[in-house]
Structures are given as structure tokens and as C-alpha cells.
Amino acid sequence: MKIEEAYSYDYMDVVDAEKAYELFWEGVIKDKRNFECPAQNCKAQITCSNIDKQIEEMKNTPHFRVYGEHSDECDIYKEIKLAELDVSTEKNKSRTSYLGSETDIFTTERPKNHYHTRKESVKDNDDKHKGIKTSIQTNRDNSLTKRSPEFYSIRPLISKFQRHSKENNLSQRFIKIKGYDVSYKEMFVKIDNNELDKLSKYPRIYFGEATVYRKNNSDFVVRFASSIIDADVKYKPSLYISNEMINSYYWKHKLQTCLNELASNREKQVLVFVYSKPYKKDRFLNFYIDTLDLIDFRYL
Structure with missing residues (x-):
């Protein structure tokens, strides 16, 4: 099973690959290897392949790849092993994910303090990052709905549109704009x-x-x-x-x-x-x- 989400040291939050790409080109994420498994009890290192490439240079879209070792207690690692045995379930996948896959949020105006708050210096502090990851996981476990990925440019939405087209689910995936849900099929007009x-x-x-x-x-x-x-x-x-x-x-x-x-x-x-x-x-x-x-x- 592919890793769909990762914790960003620079952004101090769990993101998907499309968001990581957006943040890299904004200068918020400094290194494509500055990611870790989002599970609070796991420090497996993760890289986001292709986020340092322009679109025309890519052979594949941005995606996460684990180059470290998951802990034995890691729920995400357990789900990967189940997937390898072909006994994984959608219920388990939903339980281990942090972000919703059906709806993306598109904010057409960036907050005025967007760059200021995200470009603050982040020192290597394991306890600080562990605390943030614990808080994120607690919020996930206590929430009835998954948090939707949020974007400020159309670039990552285009990548998702191309992926949803290949998976033939444009009508089942949505973009929330100013509180309204619009399907990817309706949003993109040739x-x-x-x-x-x-x-x-x-x-x-x-x-x-x-x-x-x-x-x-x-x-x-x-x-x-x-x-x-x-x-x-x-x-x-x-x-x-x-x-x-x-x-x-x-x-x-x-x-x-x-x-x-x-x-x-x-x-x-x-x-x-x-x-x-x-x-x-x-x-x-x-x-x-x-x-x-x-x-x-x-x-x-």
C-alpha cells in the first residue's frame, strides 16, 4: 500500500503529496526528504518524490516513498502488511488516514499572514514534533469526519483532476469553494x-x-x-x-x-x-x- 500522507517537519502538519508540492514551490517546505510517518509512535523517514521538479520534467506525479523503517507498533505499517497479504479493508484504511479523500478545499485568497506563519524557523526538536503529531492524531481519533486538504492554487487540483480522470471517479470527488461542493467533473471545463x-x-x-x-x-x-x-x-x-x-x-x-x-x-x-x-x-x-x-x- 502506498503512503498517501506524511508529516512535514517544515509545515508541522500532515499533508498529501499535492499539498507538499504546493508548499515546496512556495518555499515553505525546504527539502523533499523533510517528512516522517504521521503515526505518533513511528519515526519512519519519508521523501516526497518529484516535488522539486517542474511539471514538464516529471515522469510521475508527486508521491511519498518510505526510506526509513516503521516501528512495529505503527498502525500505518500494520495496514501496509495487511495490504501485502491482500486482507486490507477500507475500514482499516479510513481509520489510519488523517485526510479525507473525497473533498478538497480551494481557498481563492491566501491569508495575509500565510507566508509569515509558515516560514518561521523550525529547529530539529523531536519532542516538539512528537507533541504536534500526538495532537493531530488525537484530533483525528476524536473527529467524526476527516480533515479535508486545503489548497491556495489550482496546480495541485489539476494533478488531482488528472488522477481522478484515470480512476474514473470525477463525479465522486469534490472541491469545496466558499462553502459549496462542486464535483471535479463539473469544475473542470474543456x-x-x-x-x-x-x-x-x-x-x-x-x-x-x-x-x-x-x-x-x-x-x-x-x-x-x-x-x-x-x-x-x-x-x-x-x-x-x-x-x-x-x-x-x-x-x-x-x-x-x-x-x-x-x-x-x-x-x-x-x-x-x-x-x-x-x-x-x-x-x-x-x-x-x-x-x-x-x-x-x-x-x-
């Missing part, structure tokens, strides 16, 4: 001659092949290859990314490199995801975003 008046009035994650153009030397325009139709007229939606928006973003150096490469090589196929809703103005149909957490690029 741009493919959709009729504008039939699209949701709420933002969704639209995606499709696109080309990136440089504008005014420092700004960029993303133009989708497929269309959205309004009154029998086909519009190829666009998205404007200003230099000011790039410079105010925590991931600006990586994103600037990506945009420069795409603008310089327009023949390179890229899939663009954007959390927004299309709006028509004059002869154009556009998406609008106020933070670059709401867009991502995946090479085909």
Missing part, C-alpha cells in the same frame, strides 16, 4: 466550442491548448486554440498577464521563465488551465484573473 449561455455563471477551471504571446515586451497574452460560441459567432478566448502581476507573485522567477520560453517557441504545445469565467466585451471574449495562483501551464 474549451471546445462551448455555448457561452450554457456555461456556469460561477468561475470554473477552463482548460485547452493555447499559445502565449509577448505584448509590450514585459506583458503576455494567452490565446486558446478552441472556441466558445455566442450567437453563432466563435470566439477564441484570451487571458492577459501583466508584468505587474508577475512581479508581485511569489513564484515569479519560475513563471517568468515559463512564459518567456512559451512566447519564444509558439510551436510548443501547452495546455493552459485557468480558474475564471469568460466574459464578452465588444468583439472579444476573455478570462480575467487577479492572482497567478489561478492559472497553470502543462506541456503536452
Whole structure:
């Protein structure tokens, strides 16, 4: 059985691999090996493979891998052994997990103190981490429902969307936004001659092949290859990314490199995801975003 969750020394909480990836690129998690088995009576060391790679460099999505030894008392280790004997049950798996697997929380605005609180220096202190793990496990055991993973960018949601697609369970997995549950199937909308008046009035994650153009030397325009139709007229939606928006973003150096490469090589196929809703103005149909957490690029 794969390890789906791990305790992060840097974040001081239990996370899944998608959250670990988000936190690594935010600079909160410093090392892909800074993880441990979440069980309070176990110190098995864990690494999160691929979180230090950009998406286009990955052969596999981010995932946890144990490179230490579980304690004999570790419930998670016992569940792994049962799985190897093919006698594991969903009940046992649920009992040993810390995070819910059916619903993810997407917070479209980061708390103002998000980086400040998470970037505090964390010294190696076994007693401190053991106490935190004990508290997390106690809260899990006392709670009637599992804690849902929480994300501030669409990048990890895209990875989960791709995984849920392969597992054919998009309708059974949900994203909670502002208190409302939306299935992954409903949230992700492929741009493919959709009729504008039939699209949701709420933002969704639209995606499709696109080309990136440089504008005014420092700004960029993303133009989708497929269309959205309004009154029998086909519009190829666009998205404007200003230099000011790039410079105010925590991931600006990586994103600037990506945009420069795409603008310089327009023949390179890229899939663009954007959390927004299309709006028509004059002869154009556009998406609008106020933070670059709401867009991502995946090479085909």
C-alpha cells in the first residue's frame, strides 16, 4: 500500500503529496526528504518524490516513498502488511488516514499572514514534533469526519483532476469553494466550442491548448486554440498577464521563465488551465484573473 500522507517537519502538519508540492514551490517546505510517518509512535523517514521538479520534467506525479523503517507498533505499517497479504479493508484504511479523500478545499485568497506563519524557523526538536503529531492524531481519533486538504492554487487540483480522470471517479470527488461542493467533473471545463449561455455563471477551471504571446515586451497574452460560441459567432478566448502581476507573485522567477520560453517557441504545445469565467466585451471574449495562483501551464 502506498503512503498517501506524511508529516512535514517544515509545515508541522500532515499533508498529501499535492499539498507538499504546493508548499515546496512556495518555499515553505525546504527539502523533499523533510517528512516522517504521521503515526505518533513511528519515526519512519519519508521523501516526497518529484516535488522539486517542474511539471514538464516529471515522469510521475508527486508521491511519498518510505526510506526509513516503521516501528512495529505503527498502525500505518500494520495496514501496509495487511495490504501485502491482500486482507486490507477500507475500514482499516479510513481509520489510519488523517485526510479525507473525497473533498478538497480551494481557498481563492491566501491569508495575509500565510507566508509569515509558515516560514518561521523550525529547529530539529523531536519532542516538539512528537507533541504536534500526538495532537493531530488525537484530533483525528476524536473527529467524526476527516480533515479535508486545503489548497491556495489550482496546480495541485489539476494533478488531482488528472488522477481522478484515470480512476474514473470525477463525479465522486469534490472541491469545496466558499462553502459549496462542486464535483471535479463539473469544475473542470474543456474549451471546445462551448455555448457561452450554457456555461456556469460561477468561475470554473477552463482548460485547452493555447499559445502565449509577448505584448509590450514585459506583458503576455494567452490565446486558446478552441472556441466558445455566442450567437453563432466563435470566439477564441484570451487571458492577459501583466508584468505587474508577475512581479508581485511569489513564484515569479519560475513563471517568468515559463512564459518567456512559451512566447519564444509558439510551436510548443501547452495546455493552459485557468480558474475564471469568460466574459464578452465588444468583439472579444476573455478570462480575467487577479492572482497567478489561478492559472497553470502543462506541456503536452
